[in-house]
Amino acid sequence: xIEEVGTTTEGDLVINVGPQHPATHGVLHLVITLxxxxxxxxxxxxxxxxxxxxxxxxxxxxxxxxxxxxxxxYLSAHINNHACALCVEKGxxxxxxxxxxxxxxxxxELTRIASHELWWGAMAMDLGAFxxxxxxxxxxxxxxxxxxxxxxxxxxxxYMVPGGVMFDLxxxxxxxxxxxxxxxxxxxxxxxxxxxxxxxxxxxxKGIGYVTKEDAISYGCTGPVARGSGVASDIRKIAPYDxxxxxxxxxxxxxxxxxxxxxxxRVKEMQQSIRIIEQLIDNIPExxxxxKTKAVLKLPKGEFYQRVETARxxxxxxxxxxxxxxxxxxxxxxxxxxxxxxxxxxxxxxxIGDLVAAMGTLDLVIPDIDR
Amino acid sequence: MFxxxxxxxxxxxxxxxxxxxxxxxxxxxxxxxxxxxxLFAVLGLGLVWMERKVAAVMQIRLxxxxxxxxxxxxxxxxxxxxxxxxxLTPDGADKFLFNLAPFIVMIxxxxxxxxxxxxxxxQIWDINIGVLYVSAVSSLSVIGxxxxxxxxxxxxxxxxAMRSGAQIVSYELSAGLAIIxxxxxxxxxxxxDIIQSQQNGWWIFKGHIPAIISFxxxxxxxxxxxxxxxxxxxxxxxxxxxxFHTEYSGMKFALFFLAEYINIFIVCSIGATLFFGGWMxxxxxxxxxxxxxxxxxxxxxxxxGKTIFLxxxxxxxxxxxxxxxxxxxxxxxxxxxxxxxxxxxxxMTVVAIMGWHF
Amino acid sequence: xxxxxxxxxxxxxIPSATFEEGGEWVNLYVPLEEWxxxxxxxxxxPSLQLDYLFCLTCVDWKTHFTIVYHLSxxxxxxxxxxxVKVDRxxxxxETVSDIWRTAEFHERxxxxxxxxxxxxxxxxxxxxxxxxxxxxxxxKDYEDPVxxxxx
Numbered sequence: 001x002i003e004e005v006g007t008t009t010e011g012d013l014v015i016n017v018g019p020q021h022p023a024t025h026g027v028l029h030l031v032i033t034l035x036x037x038x039x040x041x042x043x044x045x046x047x048x049x050x051x052x053x054x055x056x057x058x059x060x061x062x063x064x065x066x067x068x069x070x071x072x073x074y075l076s077a078h079i080n081n082h083a084c085a086l087c088v089e090k091g092x093x094x095x096x097x098x099x100x101x102x103x104x105x106x107x108x109e110l111t112r113i114a115s116h117e118l119w120w121g122a123m124a125m126d127l128g129a130f131x132x133x134x135x136x137x138x139x140x141x142x143x144x145x146x147x148x149x150x151x152x153x154x155x156x157x158x159y160m161v162p163g164g165v166m167f168d169l170x171x172x173x174x175x176x177x178x179x180x181x182x183x184x185x186x187x188x189x190x191x192x193x194x195x196x197x198x199x200x201x202x203x204x205x206k207g208i209g210y211v212t213k214e215d216a217i218s219y220g221c222t223g224p225v226a227r228g229s230g231v232a233s234d235i236r237k238i239a240p241y242d243x244x245x246x247x248x249x250x251x252x253x254x255x256x257x258x259x260x261x262x263x264x265x266r267v268k269e270m271q272q273s274i275r276i277i278e279q280l281i282d283n284i285p286e287x288x289x290x291x292k293t294k295a296v297l298k299l300p301k302g303e304f305y306q307r308v309e310t311a312r313x314x315x316x317x318x319x320x321x322x323x324x325x326x327x328x329x330x331x332x333x334x335x336x337x338x339x340x341x342x343x344x345x346x347x348x349x350x351x352i353g354d355l356v357a358a359m360g361t362l363d364l365v366i367p368d369i370d371r
Numbered sequence: 372m373f374x375x376x377x378x379x380x381x382x383x384x385x386x387x388x389x390x391x392x393x394x395x396x397x398x399x400x401x402x403x404x405x406x407x408x409x410l411f412a413v414l415g416l417g418l419v420w421m422e423r424k425v426a427a428v429m430q431i432r433l434x435x436x437x438x439x440x441x442x443x444x445x446x447x448x449x450x451x452x453x454x455x456x457x458x459l460t461p462d463g464a465d466k467f468l469f470n471l472a473p474f475i476v477m478i479x480x481x482x483x484x485x486x487x488x489x490x491x492x493x494q495i496w497d498i499n500i501g502v503l504y505v506s507a508v509s510s511l512s513v514i515g516x517x518x519x520x521x522x523x524x525x526x527x528x529x530x531x532a533m534r535s536g537a538q539i540v541s542y543e544l545s546a547g548l549a550i551i552x553x554x555x556x557x558x559x560x561x562x563x564d565i566i567q568s569q570q571n572g573w574w575i576f577k578g579h580i581p582a583i584i585s586f587x588x589x590x591x592x593x594x595x596x597x598x599x600x601x602x603x604x605x606x607x608x609x610x611x612x613x614x615f616h617t618e619y620s621g622m623k624f625a626l627f628f629l630a631e632y633i634n635i636f637i638v639c640s641i642g643a644t645l646f647f648g649g650w651m652x653x654x655x656x657x658x659x660x661x662x663x664x665x666x667x668x669x670x671x672x673x674x675x676g677k678t679i680f681l682x683x684x685x686x687x688x689x690x691x692x693x694x695x696x697x698x699x700x701x702x703x704x705x706x707x708x709x710x711x712x713x714x715x716x717x718x719m720t721v722v723a724i725m726g727w728h729f
Numbered sequence: 730x731x732x733x734x735x736x737x738x739x740x741x742x743i744p745s746a747t748f749e750e751g752g753e754w755v756n757l758y759v760p761l762e763e764w765x766x767x768x769x770x771x772x773x774x775p776s777l778q779l780d781y782l783f784c785l786t787c788v789d790w791k792t793h794f795t796i797v798y799h800l801s802x803x804x805x806x807x808x809x810x811x812x813v814k815v816d817r818x819x820x821x822x823e824t825v826s827d828i829w830r831t832a833e834f835h836e837r838x839x840x841x842x843x844x845x846x847x848x849x850x851x852x853x854x855x856x857x858x859x860x861x862x863x864x865x866x867x868x869k870d871y872e873d874p875v876x877x878x879x880x
Contacts, residue, residue: 015526023609037530037697047857054842055867055877126609128600128694134430194691200601201693217781217803220831231803238806303752305784305799305810316784316799333784333799341834352530352610353696370857 012040019048023126023356026366030343030355037351042344050370057330062088062162062297065327070156072332073368075115078107079310081160086241087306087317088162091299097288100164101242106177106280107147107159109273113184114143115311116270119363123263124195126360127204132195139184146176162297164290177281181274188271196267205260209346209358212257219345220338223313224269225362228262230255235309247279262361298325312336312363336368375490375671403495407484411633416446418632421679422686429690456621461524464618468522473619473626475515480633482508486562487640490650490671494563501562502554505641506547509596512634513539516598516605519627520615531614534697535598535605541704542595542602548712549589552581552719553645562644569648572655579727581719586646588712593638594685595700597631601692604700639681643674647681650674730776730807738776739809743767754799755809764813765823771800771811772828778802779809782825785835787843789869793817794845798825820845842867 013036018029027048033041053072057065066084070077082104089096096104121136144154149170151157159166195201211221216229226233234251236244252268254261299321306317313335320329339362347358382402386395420435420443427434435442460466486501488494498504513536520532554560556578557568568574574582595602606614616627643649650670654662695703721727730738735755736748745763749756759767771779784799794815801808815822824847826833836847837856844865847853855862864871 013526013530022612037534047859050857052866124693128603128607128609129692130426131430131690134432138431195693198693200695200699203699204693204696215830218830220782220829220835222783233803303756303810305753307783314783318784318786318797318799320788329788331784331786333786337834337838338831341831345830351696351698353604353607353694356609 011035017355023359024366025122025364028364028366028369032352032355034352037353039347039350039352039355042347042355044340044343046340046370048370049367051367053371054330054332057327059326061325062299062327065330066161067156067158069332070158071367072334072371073310073312073315073336073365074155075118075365076111076310076312077156078104078111078159079308080315081158082108082242083306083308083310083315083317085160085162086308087304087319088297088299090306091302091304091319091321092162092293092297094163094291094293096164096242096291098243098285099287100289100291102280102284103165103169103289104160105243105247106277106284107157107165109276110143110146110177112273112311113270114140114147115363116266116273117143119266119311119360120191120195123360124201126356127201129195129198129201132191135187135190135194139180139187142176142180142183146173146180149173149176161290163293164288166290168289169284174281174284177277181278181281184270184274191267196263202260204353204357205263205361206256206258208259208350208354209262209361210258211342211346215342215345216257219342221313221342222335222338223309223311223363224252224262224265225313225339225342227252227265228254228361229257233314235307235314239307241306241308243280247276249273249276259357259361266363296325298323299327310335312365312368313339332371334368334371336362336364336366340364340369374669375493379493407481407495410484411481411629414636415629415632416450418636418682419446419449419628421682422632422689425683425686426690429687450625453625454622458621458623459618461618463524465522465524468518469618470623472515472519472522473623473630475518476512476630477626477633479508479512479515480630480637482511483637484633487637488562488566488644488649489674490669493650493671497561497563499559499561502550502560502565502641502645505637506543506550509634509637510539510543512630516615519619523615523618525618527611527613527617528615531605531607531611531617534607535615537697538598538602538604538700539596541701542592542708545588545704545708545712546592546596548709548716549585549592550641550645552585552712552716553578555716555719555723556582562649566644566649566651569651570654571657573646573648573651573653575646578719579722581715581722582646584715585712585719586642588708588715589642589646590681590684591708592704593642594688595704597634597638597685599631599635599685600689601694602700603689603694604697607694635682635685636678639685640674640678642681643677647677648673649677730805735777735807735809738774742770742774742777749812752810756812757809758812758814761813761815761822765825767811768798768825768828771809776805778804780804780829782829782831782835785825785832785839787815787839787845787867789817789843789867791817791869794820794843796822796839796845815845821848822846823848824850826850841865844868 013034015032015034017032018024019027029045031043032039053068056068066081069080069084072080117136117140121133124132147157148154150173151159211229213229213231216226216231222233230253232251232253237251249272252265252272254265301321301323304319308315315335316333318331319327322328343359347355386398424434435445438444438448460469483505485496486498486504516535517532520528553574556574557565575586598605616624650673652665652668652673732755739757746757746759771777779800779802781801781803782798783801786797788795788797794817796813796815798811813822824836826836836850839845840847840853841855841857842865
């Protein structure tokens, strides 16, 4: 007799995965119902790191609130700041200097690589391979050092401000980034040999957590999760911001829809990011790195929405202004929140080991989900 | 020349010269017990240190490097910490079984030590069914693991123990068949006889392809039997936090941890005995000059060298491969390894009957 | 479709809708009681195909709530913003989680932080705040002397 998946009956095993659990990478709490080793239901419980950033932002000025947003998706802090800066600029109608736009895009792409590197290591660790984590961190560390020199911070950079960037680039920046590209391209084969081509890894990933194109759209999945199912959802292509319309890069699309497809999307995206940086790094124009803006920013009455592509997917910043110095209401549409909602749908009927393999490819960052 | 055999002989003669035979027997039993426990401690500390260093090399980092030269005392310090820690017993646990489980696992590991030949004529107990004894006793450790998982009253532990049960019972078959294929060649179950039969070359070289196949199957099966990655599903950190020993702390946890390393040592020493001639030096046919040079290396060094090489192999697996899923694990055994090893056994029998081996 | 074309199509489709000027996308207000059938039409209309709900939120205007739906089409790449006014004292609205599955989580969040009840929602519980939390934190009149610092 085949029981209906998704219902709880007597004899089912209900397990709390989290809030402290090695596979949730943060304080995510999943209540999973098992029948033997087979998952019948997964129910996420959120809020362990909820700080109500949206409420906090209502009492912070347009210059101040950007610092809070670094703490949402801390792995792509630059891109969060970028989204907020763009949204405020949209309201102020400020023209950002070319130099600042180039710097922003380079920083975004470096952040994307760093974020995907961490994900890559953590993904392999979820599947029980510890070594890739350290190999990934070798490259990530180089990026962090580059960031530290220019921004003064390694994780929550707070580098992008309305009108441009906070400081000019460090004199060594271009040299170091080029050295990093060299380092990265020489190591990329190592990644494939160690993980991608591994037969155990492929067997663990293929056919797991299948998401159809329709489901991906309906559940609001974005970023590599949607692109793994063949949904073209890259905001850098759909609605280019800053200099993304001037660079050439491919939107990585895989049609597999399973964990392995999502894995491939991220790995290939890193190479596309390298491609973008290579096009920009030698052509950073001279000039101001920040537009002249007033000390106290006041947005006109109205609504402003800015979408950007973070490492995890589409981040939306929705500011409703009443003409004051603080936003009346601010909403962050975080990619992780929507991506998490498909978890239950994609792991039903799989084994516990697959939960980890599927959840890993969602690349959840819990502060981003809870906000 | 240094040899362990000489030391034991000397002690035996000295004791016999001074005491009557009953006292000598008792004294020797005590000495053997002390020596076994000392070996355990040294192996535990040494192998953990080795694992950390091997992992460090593979993960482009340094590993322990503060306590003593190359951090060699790091594991002693860790053990000291574990001894000092409180051994918690959860309220809901079945206290008797919970506290008994680590000892069962440990005692089983100790029992298997008996027939292993560490050097020439240096063996605790030379029984004529040595190999059978080893495979029979080592499978008892699953009882300890199931006991630990069940009595912890924790769902993660239970799942881990169940996985472990299924896994050990399955892989026992392949490991057993791989062992039998060598027994077919030697015609004896005694470990001493098996080693003696490799006087003119190790079975891995003499036994042609069937021996190589059974070595590969053996190493896969024992990796699974000792719950090591990529078959560490019973512990599966990212899925079950720590599996069957989630609730254990302090010295009780340390016993599980130690037993894991002792088990690795034991299975690797069995592997070395069966396929690489145990303490037997590398001999090539009747090439007297070469064989003679090899004989100068003490037999204990040969034994430990081979064993540590195999241990390194198993550590290498752990730090390279991702973990299998539970159904893939069982598929691998029942659909691939078992049929292959059955066929291989048949092949080996043919080789033995026709006398095709060297 | 351009914004002008969208406006005319939407005007024909939903006669009771009113448009709001300004903003980069078409903004339209839909009456509360018509929302559910309109949502279905927006999703399935052959020239609209708004199959992707990328943001769902609520705004507390002190006199009333506005539920804001940002809709996009993955096929034809146009975006519209739909707003529905809801009574502040008894905020209830039909769920759209059966039309866009992503709404299930977003509606739970809005329920959690604003106290808007979504009718026929499959699993309307608090998502982020603890289950026994009192009050609706993102409302403008919410007071929490312990956790909130007034500047």
